[in-house]
Amino acid sequence: MPELPEVEVVRAGLAPAVTGARVLAVEVMDPRALKRHTPLGEEPGLGGHGSTLSEETGRGRAADFERRLTGRTLTAPLRRGKFLWIPLAVDTGGLAGPDTALLAHLGMSGQMLLRATDAVDDRHVRIRTWIEHPDHGELRLDFSDQRLFGSLALDSLTPTSPVGSIPAQAAHIARDPLDPHFDDAGFVAAIRSRSVGAKKLLLDQRIVSGVGNIYADETLWRARVHPDTPGSAVSQRGAVALLHHLREVFDQALLEGGTSFDEQYVNVNGQAGYFAHSLNAYGRGGEACPRCGTAIKRVPFGGRSSHYCPRCQRKR
DNA sequence: GGGCGCACCTGTAAGC
DNA sequence: TGCTTACAGGTGCGCC
Numbered sequence A: 001m002p003e004l005p006e007v008e009v010v011r012a013g014l015a016p017a018v019t020g021a022r023v024l025a026v027e028v029m030d031p032r033a034l035k036r037h038t039p040l041g042e043e044p045g046l047g048g049h050g051s052t053l054s055e056e057t058g059r060g061r062a063a064d065f066e067r068r069l070t071g072r073t074l075t076a077p078l079r080r081g082k083f084l085w086i087p088l089a090v091d092t093g094g095l096a097g098p099d100t101a102l103l104a105h106l107g108m109s110g111q112m113l114l115r116a117t118d119a120v121d122d123r124h125v126r127i128r129t130w131i132e133h134p135d136h137g138e139l140r141l142d143f144s145d146q147r148l149f150g151s152l153a154l155d156s157l158t159p160t161s162p163v164g165s166i167p168a169q170a171a172h173i174a175r176d177p178l179d180p181h182f183d184d185a186g187f188v189a190a191i192r193s194r195s196v197g198a199k200k201l202l203l204d205q206r207i208v209s210g211v212g213n214i215y216a217d218e219t220l221w222r223a224r225v226h227p228d229t230p231g232s233a234v235s236q237r238g239a240v241a242l243l244h245h246l247r248e249v250f251d252q253a254l255l256e257g258g259t260s261f262d263e264q265y266v267n268v269n270g271q272a273g274y275f276a277h278s279l280n281a282y283g284r285g286g287e288a289c290p291r292c293g294t295a296i297k298r299v300p301f302g303g304r305s306s307h308y309c310p311r312c313q314r315k316r
Numbered sequence B: 001g002g003g004c005g006c007a008c009c010t011g012t013a014a015g016c
Numbered sequence C: 001t002g003c004t005t006a007c008a009g010g011t012g013c014g015c016c
Helices: A004-018 A055-069 A184-192 A198-203 A213-223 A236-255
Strands: A022-028 A078-080 A083-087 A100-105 A110-115 A125-133 A137-145 A151-159 A165-167 A297-301 A304-308
Touching: A004 A078, A004 A083, A004 A110, A004 A125, A004 A137, A004 A236, A022 A055, A055 A151, A083 A165, A100 A110, A184 A198, A184 A236, A198 A213, A198 A236, A213 A236, A213 A304
Parallel strands: none
Antiparallel strands: A022 A125, A078 A083, A083 A100, A100 A151, A110 A137, A125 A137, A151 A165, A297 A304
């Protein structure tokens, strides 16, 4: 389940292979992997996330995506939270627009895999891209996604404050805590101004991006905060500590190559990360808390699960 | 505007 | 053995 550390590992893995590479060909094998892609001249959001693509809409999107990406040169990949994008170098044809990026969201099971051009396919590859790099020669970049929650798109870049630019579809999300321009004070104020539970707030990408179910549970465990503690009940000091622990968890996960369960997440070479071995709460329902020995509790949380220690993380 | 629930999707495991 | 059901979960949309 790719969250910030996993997406960052993918970004760093892609960088040397795609920066400066030219797209030779694109094949969309499953248009459902283009849910976020809007063809030129079409209104954004038609047939988008949450609705099923008609066959005709899917074919149109696939054709538009293939036509506009083929022949373009890729630049260095960038990331905010769980969104990853590769800006396209300015071309003179004007097919993709002057400030366009190849945007990727991995969803739950999406993978960006760098492979030899003659590598064997797996059945979950949804979009194949052949690229040619001046130093590395021809490669294949496969977007594989078992559960189809992820997608690729071509999207226009929009300026973002105080520096840089971002695909329009990701413009609404906050910076992530590893971003040097992250607003610490804004985070603390946002947490303390809301009445909903701390876990919901950590998962709100408009407050802080990059956090998913795994790292929310781990951060709350480290900070000794109950997932349902209202944001307004978190002290100034507590909110600062929450941010500190979030950064700590992300840093450690990055060092260990991310969290892999059941091959749901691998890096660009298909290798798993090791952070799953370092988890203290997530996925450990019924096991002893590493801090106090009390059994970790697993409770339903909006269609998924929360894991916490009922002793270390008491509800206030 | 905030909060909540649902839809999207597929592989796996459990239950019958 | 084979079928059905539940579950995993990030995002966006609609409703209250």
